[in-house]
Amino acid sequence: MTGSKRVRRFTPARRRTGSVACALAVAGTLLAAAPSLAQSPYPLTPGSAGSRSAGAPPLAGPFGAARPGRQGIVMQDLAAPSADGLGLLAPAEGGLGPALWQGLSLQGALALLDGLPPALASRAMADLTRRLLLSSANPPAAGGAAPADSLLLRRVDLLGRYGFPAEVVALVEAVPAQSLTPALARRRAEALLIQSHPEQACQPTANPPPTATPLTVEDDVFWHKLQIFCQLQAGKPDQAALGMAILREQGIKDEGFFILAERMGKLAKGKPRKPTAFDALTIALYRGADQPIPAEAASPPTPWLDRAIALSAPTPPARRLASAERAEAGGALPADALAYLYGDTPIRAADRTKILSTLLAEGTPMARAQAFQAVRALRDPVAKANAAAELLRGLRQRDGGLYLSMVRALLPSLREMLVLDGALAAAPEIARAFYGVGDIRAAGPWVRLLQANSRDLFRGQGGLASLVTMDRLANQGDIDGAFPANPAAILMNPAVSLDRLGAAAARRATGETVLLALSTLAGVGGPTKAPPGVLRQVLLALQGVGLNDAATAIGLEALAVQAP
Template sequence: MNVFPVKWLSALAALTILPMFLLVVAAAQTQLQKTEAEELPSITVGPAPASKSPTIIKAPDTAAPPQRRLGTRPKTLQLRLDPKTGQALTPQQLEDRARRRVQAPRSLRPRQSAQPATPPPPGDRATSAGNDSGKVNEATGTRGEGIQVQNLGQAKVSAIGLLNAAQGGLGQDMWAGTRLPLVMALLPRLPAAASSPAMQSLRRRLLVSTALPPADDASAADAGDQDGSALAAARIERLAAAGDSDAVARLLKFAPLTMENAVYARVQVEAELLNGNVREACRMARNFFSGDNVSGPTTDDQAIWQKVMAFCLALDGQAAQVELYEQLLYENGIDDEAYFTLLSGLSGGEVEPLDKIARTGPLHLAMLRAARRAIPADAVKGAAPAVVRAIATSPNASLSLRLEAAERAEAMGILGTEILARVYASVPFSAEQAADAIALAEQQPGPSAAAILYQVARIDDQISGRARALAAAWRNGRRSGRYMTAVRVNLSQTRTIQPDPALAWFAAPAGRALLAAGDRDAARAWLLAVIEPARG
């Protein structure tokens, strides 16, 4: 009897311990799943996959759809990538980007000068039906929202230019506050010949800057400058008078090249004559007289075209027509003795000597080249800068005349210093002249002495000899009024001489020349070379 209860007690104990063991194992597994769920957050990327079960089409239910049970949206992971590195942005970088100010889009419209808005005509006022805020303010000519309503102005040819503000121009508002009649009255007075580099730079910037045209008025419309071509022509004419052929050629490419504007045509034909393109100049003259420009009173521009046409007819051997044009010029009071002398020789008449020209022009140079005659010695006196530059490189000019013209053109800033140096180097001189170059410059200062001193400063083997030649060249420049020309043409040779206390006498003129050329460091070196030994 005692054995049976003991066996049942063992079985009951085992059955009691087994459920407790299972509960402990289940709790441990639940804790492990919870830990893994916390370490790996739920990520939902994109919509849930579609069901693979067959689609069942039902008839539309007219009844109201059942209300969906609201639930929490699944968490999504948003990745923002850096466009430069391709790496994911950190939360701190995202906050910095959110706080960053967004710049407004840049307008592509050209800037306009600040001018008072004028109310548009009543017919041009746009109104919005039934909306008072869209109506145009009668007093200010603007909409209620702040939108200005103005008539678009006509594009002006006078706005063309070569330099903007970033390139050294005077800015697009340089004519602000200046009326067009005042500009047209003052531009012809702008000096064409200026030896000051500052004046040359300011004049060029004024004439080639891209800018809005000055304020227009009724007088400009009455003068026939509605499109701004008269102002553009005045600028081009001043550039041509100053000898800036490069700027003239570039502006003429932008300007409307028509024969309606006399200034455009005259500047073009004179440029062709200076460049030796006689055939092109004659073609332009024939086109000019193909219209209605023959009859009527003879103006200065028409007289120029008549003279060019007579020259072209003389080259073609049409003596009878040349005589008619010559008679027409005489009757209209054209006083140009040199022109008529050259025209007579080209048309088969007697070749008379030509010793002087009152005012040498592009047509005179072209006629002298065609007749193979030398340019008179006084041709540079009173000549325009462009003509002076052409004489400096003309093969039918004497060497002394070329020297004089080259120095003048370089001083006016229309001839490169390297071209003047080549003209100097082409001057022949003897050994006696080289030995006595300094004495010659003292006795006969001028372009010839400057050329010899330039060559001596280049070929002398002794440093002291080169220094004496340079000092003499600068003295010669001061006497002739072309000191800056002497400084610029000899600048490279000046820099080859190193500061030396043994050349203390040369320190003052060398330092002065280097300062004039803008080389302050080199001038300071000569000063220190003299001061340091004196202190010791």
């Protein structure tokens, strides 16, 4: 559909909108100016422009100025309770405790949160990050922070960025009415769209609440666009066309949005253009129009977008698999979803004769899907165990992140394998895989098989000693045995400063320790690539604030890949 045809198509609608536009203007909902729509709903830097409503009042503080009372008493309006400490996880549920932010000001907490990486390098890091962001805790002192600095909104944005939309919805819905801002309401609607719950996003309760916080121009445009999407979702294309005409009259130039909306409502068949922004609403329109998500959406990779691409049926399999692998590695996609995509990917007849070594050498997502299918298809238990060990060993030597994702995808098959003497050669690799993802119980039978058949198990022969090290870390928290002290190893990495991390752990400042640990690991490529000296300091710091489980999970990921 050409640009000129589109103008002619909407000319009649625009002629009919005069009274509608006037009514909207009187109601205060007509747009004052065209916004910048380049922001993602989850900015790479949580504190960047567009991530918070401009001019938002402080969540904790008086809503009115002081006023004199009788008998010289100075009276003030009661301050609204701060929502910054709100969370979903108490300590018994994995939360990090009420003293999480102890020792940090609001500015300090926000700065550390801003220092988190755009994507998380491992599942253990993702689990720890999720626990921190969802913990109920006493909020840090506001100090001299600007009114727009909301710790809650920053946490919500990070949960969204890392691909936890269900947690975003749950956290925002727990916010008291007096603390619910339009920015938080928008994040809830976006998260529902990402989860493919348009019917909930379109409910009236998802609209911006009546608060003292005004809508920004950008937020106002978002709600208008959401209304258009909801009209299309409800099978009301004529109303949606009228809404698009009004947006055009107001100077909103987002042809990517308009064309996708027209395709979704079967109003036109124009070829989708690259949208102004790949945001939650745009992804919902691609889904509604049954269109593939463009490759540009994954450049650079973003966890929540990778999750959306992985779940987009019209998108080509190779792109879906590449996004699914990244999303699963960082915790944004369940392992069973990756396993489903691996198993459901069509394999060309010409490729079905390729052996595992060839597929590993190719190193593509499609080749890994074929290798996954080949292992699962084997019926002979010994052959299946040996093939799984070959696949996992090859991936471990090439890419630690992909290796751990493959382990989690294969986990149901690995657990079902019979532990037979004929599979002795595969036992070290399969046991290592179980330890790497924290399934210590499943590793036991394979270790016992080795104990019964190898006198050298505890003499450090081959890779068997690595299993002993992993077992001691898993059951005893033995960091010294897993990562011996070696000051030279730290000096070889001058870009990594561990002094502040150690000092925070010594003060038992949990939030500061966790955030510094996560940033440190991200700076060296995650647990599977981190130097042993750095890993040692990070794990000791986490143990120092009582997070033994997190330290163990990160250490096992590292050993599964790095141990000989």
